[in-house]
Amino acid sequence: MTPVDPWPAEPMQYVGPMRLLVVEDEPKMALMLQRGLKEEGHEVDVCSSGQAALQQGADVPYDCVLLDWGLPDLDGVAVLREWRSRGVMTPVLLLTARGSTGEKVTGLRAGADDYLVKPFHFEELLARLEALARRGAGEKASSIVGDVTLEVRRRVLRRGDVEVSLTGREWALFSELVGQAGDAVSRTRLLLKVWGNDFDGTGNVVDVYVGYLRTKLERLGTKRVSVEAVRGVGYRLAIARSD
Numbered sequence: 189m190t191p192v193d194p195w196p197a198e199p200m201q202y203v204g205p206m207r208l209l210v211v212e213d214e215p216k217m218a219l220m221l222q223r224g225l226k227e228e229g230h231e232v233d234v235c236s237s238g239q240a241a242l243q244q245g246a247d248v249p250y251d252c253v254l255l256d257w258g259l260p261d262l263d264g265v266a267v268l269r270e271w272r273s274r275g276v277m278t279p280v281l282l283l284t285a286r287g288s289t290g291e292k293v294t295g296l297r298a299g300a301d302d303y304l305v306k307p308f309h310f311e312e313l314l315a316r317l318e319a320l321a322r323r324g325a326g327e328k329a330s331s332i333v334g335d336v337t338l339e340v341r342r343r344v345l346r347r348g349d350v351e352v353s354l355t356g357r358e359w360a361l362f363s364e365l366v367g368q369a370g371d372a373v374s375r376t377r378l379l380l381k382v383w384g385n386d387f388d389g390t391g392n393v394v395d396v397y398v399g400y401l402r403t404k405l406e407r408l409g410t411k412r413v414s415v416e417a418v419r420g421v422g423y424r425l426a427i428a429r430s431d
């Protein structure tokens with residue numbers, strides 16, 4: 189039986205509930221953020237140390253992370269650098285008491301998507317979060333993986349004159365593999381990220397969709413981009429060097 193693809197033909201503008209991670213060591217601040225964001229309908233986890241955040245942010249596919257700069261162990265910028273070096277590309281809003289231009293530049297260079305100086309108004313935080321979520325959901329025009337161009341708005345893969353369009357699920361699956369470029373992504377993570385609550389328990393749905401993706405990559409004729417099975421884990425996106 190072919191799994192039904194219930195996603196709409198057009199990429200969604202994500203404005204609904206988000207899964208968020210708040211990394212903040214001051215209990216009052218953490219509680220305020222958690223309460224406020226939950227009231228807005230978001231799902232919120234909290235980490236109070238850099239080490240805990242490092243693991244949590246790499247394990248769980250959050251829509252966005254609120255990351256405090258000043259943490260007791262690893263500081264927020266160190267956490268951010270480590271995530272980015274591991275290919276964790278979750279949008280990050282850096283929260284900090286430091287407002288100097290030099291520090292802002294350091295934060296943004298480390299891979300922060302936005303930056304907010306404490307104290308801030310909760311409304312401003314919300315507005316920035318929503319902007320980040322929208323950006324993450326498809327306002328980036330295109331990106332290049334190996335010899336394949338991803339046209340984000342149109343959900344199309346292109347190589348030279350050849351184009352193939354992906355369904356919503358295929359796009360979400362491919363994006364997740366691209367986001368972890370080169371690293372194996374577990375079936376569990378793929379199910380969670382691509383199917384979430386719609387997952388009905390048929391365990392081979394990931395394999396079926398990887399099959400669809402491979403067919404489309406073949407149609408593009410790419411010799412450099414492929415989806416490889418990683419035994420006992422899941423899949424990884426392999427990108428061969430051009431020679």
Ligand code: CA
Binds near residue numbers: 212214258
């Ligand atoms: Ca702090």
